[in-house]
Amino acid sequence: MxxxxxxxxxxxxxxxxxxxxxxxxxxxxxxxxxxxxxxxLSTEPPLQQPDSVLRHVVYFSFKDGSTEADIQEVVDAFRDLKGKIPGIMGFEWGVNSSPEGLNRGFTHAFILTFHSSQFRDEYLPHPDHKAFGDVLRPHMKDVLVVDYWARK
CATH class of the missing domain: 1.20.890 (cAMP-dependent Protein Kinase, Chain A)
Known part of the structure; x- marks a missing residue:
């Protein structure tokens, strides 16, 4: 019982x-x-995640007349920003390899990592970022930018 x-x-x-x-x-x-x-909270760093980083993700499609050398010049100029603009903590890039066919013409992806929105906000109007735009503009067909706070 x-x-x-x-x-x-x-x-x-x-x-x-x-x-x-x-x-x-x-x-x-x-x-x-x-x-x-x-x-x-969508625009704030995640709570309880002090190691969170701000990702600035940029996708480009290039004009049909742009050569591989033109595109490589853009990639090199974008990569060089990490050494020129304080606050860029990481840079990586790649070419679309998805078999899904959902890239809507965007072929190149770039990810910049910042440890604060202040660093990102200082990067956007920075003269070296503007100069990169001068290299990019003649070859860019379209751009898509997404920023987010990384969460685990």
Whole structure:
């Protein structure tokens, strides 16, 4: 009888625990929805992730008349910005290799990493970034830019 009572008590306790969400679970749900206490977090660094970085992702498509040498000049000029503009913590690039065919004409992807939005905001109007635009502009067909705070 004692075993049945214990089993019944433990079962009821487990059911009660599963039916109520803890404060931590509620906060995690809000965090997952990019809101916390009504504040939109999509433009802020993630909470509880001090190692988060700001990714500045740039996609280019190039004009039909642009040669491989022209495109390489653009790639080299973009890569060189890391050594010219303070705050760029990382730079990587690549050419689309997706078999899905969903790239909408964008062939080249570039990712710049910043440790703060302030560094990104200083990069955008920087004279060397503007000079890079002068190298890019004659060859660029289209551009797409997405910035986001990396989350794990």
């Amino acid at each position: 004692k075993k049945i009572f214990t089993l019944l008590f433990v079962s009821l306790a487990l059911i009660a625990c599963k039916s109520e969400k803890s404060e931590i679970q509620l906060l995690e749900e809000e965090f997952d929805n990019n809101t916390l206490l009504g504040k939109d």
